[in-house]
Amino acid sequence: MSVTQPQLSDARLSLEGRVATLTLDRHDVRNALTGTALVDDIVAVADWVNACDAVSVLVITGAGSAFSAGGNVKDMAQRGGDFAGDVAEVAERYRRGIQRIPLALQGVEVPIIAAVNGPAIGAGFDLANMADLRIASHKAKFGETFLNLGIIPGDGGAWFLQRLIGYQRAFELTLSGRVIDADQAREYGIVLEVTEPEALMARVGELAGHIAAQPPKATRLTKRLMKMGGRMELPDFLDLCATFQGMCHNEPEHLDAVNAMLEKMAKK
Known part of the structure; x- marks a missing residue:
């Protein structure tokens, strides 16, 4: 069944050869997932992919220098945007906001490949970990940095990371809040391959195309x-x-x- 592509606000969507590519396009804020329309865009694309028989693979990548910086730290400092209000208000905003991403992506019926073009930090790291496969540029960095800011992985990152690399390694990365480079992420099993920056999308396209050619x-x-x-x-x-x-x-x-x-x- 062919379904009309959703209208996106802060991302771009293309479809070529059964491979859909979602590009987060708020490079002015390093593709932050809060304070933008990216949550709505990601959820809309997830729903569209499931309804569209013409899609066999979904690729997620970022425009500009970052994959995603996660939460908007300036909003945190000002207790504004998604981070305003008392405990109940913040909790409800998380449920109606960023927590819709893991639920939507966990339900996507086709393979998801994260093409990590640059830093994937905090919720941006968690977004990458919600994919089935991750291919990273040498410019990529990864960090479960929530505790550095006195908060927890509120988007479900602790659930995804330990299932990806095991409890002990996930615990250390989460509690230390340290940032690792792409080669170390490959060593830990977070990413499948690391490429030169200019070769990233070609390699992801090759892998996605091979999967998309399957029945x-x-x-x-x-x-x-x-x-x-x-x-x-x-x-x-x-x-x-x-x-x-x-x-x-x-x-x-x-x-x-x-x-x-x-x-x-x-x-x-």
């Missing part, structure tokens, strides 16, 4: 299985696999893929 319905089901595998007991999971496999065997794309492989084998 699209089976790709969505495979991601769903990967997400559910971490929270289900094996017998229940295998029941789900059997059902999903039955669905795949009855899809035309399965027969197309099998015939294409037989033709390729016949040519050898």
